[in-house]
């Protein structure tokens with residue numbers, strides 16, 4: 001029946017299970033950043049990250065992406081500055097990528113696509129006591145987006161790439177310690193765009209201050225190929241699906257202003 005066909009389609013590609021747009025959502029992410037329409041704001045400060053590698057705990061495949069999770073039970077790995085008034089705690093980072101190097105990022109810059117995008121996820125520990133509360137709260141989250149380009153090998157990323165074969169299937173987790181996420185930030189953390197948006201995967205809540213770095217980082221073709229060796233599916237499923245194209249399509253700006261920290 002049509003229903004079964006729809007269910008088969010949904011099963012085939014987990015990303016289609018997402019609603020394309022949230023009913024009534026006017027602050028959805030990702031977006032296309034139109035550079036010439038962004039507004040310079042001289043009050044925007046450089047990012048102030050203070051990450052403790054000792055808070056790194058595990059890496060796991062959640063069936064959408066792979067997450068590197070940090071102990072966020074205290075203010076040990078924090079983000080301040082930039083457009084933020086409060087202090088935010090790092091809870092995890094993850095990536096979105098394509099099946100080819102031609103696409104994969106969630107945000108675009110003047111419609112330019114990148115092969116992948118890193119998201120460093122932080123929650124407002126001045127206002128909330130748990131990530132789960134901040135997810136649906138006002139000014140709850142701050143996510144730093146960093147574009148990846150294919151070029152020279154990223155030495156800091158290799159430790160993470162080497163851990164991926166152990167978490168090929170959805171639901172697998174391995175211990176992952178002493179990883180400093182600051183090594184994944186571009187050298188220039190002064191230049192970024194910022195706007196109010198949402199999570200790009202369910203629950204798609206509009207609680208995010210997005211900080212998208214202007215400068216990209218470079219990773220090698222081979223490093224990105226290992227991302228694509230991951231699977232959306234768990235070990236028990238008979239049809240294995242490669243974890244690729246795990247990005248959401250750009251959403252309407254709905255009159256929002258994108259500010260830039262640079263001219």
Ligand SMILES: NS(=O)(=O)c1ccc2oc(=S)[nH]c2c1
Pocket residue numbers: 119121143198199200201202203204
């Ligand atoms: N892709 S993302 O917008 O950075 C993002 C960050 C954190 C999240 O937590 C849940 S639940 N879904 C999420 C999506």
Ligand SMILES: [Zn+2]
Pocket residue numbers: 094095096119200
């Ligand atoms: Zn993300």
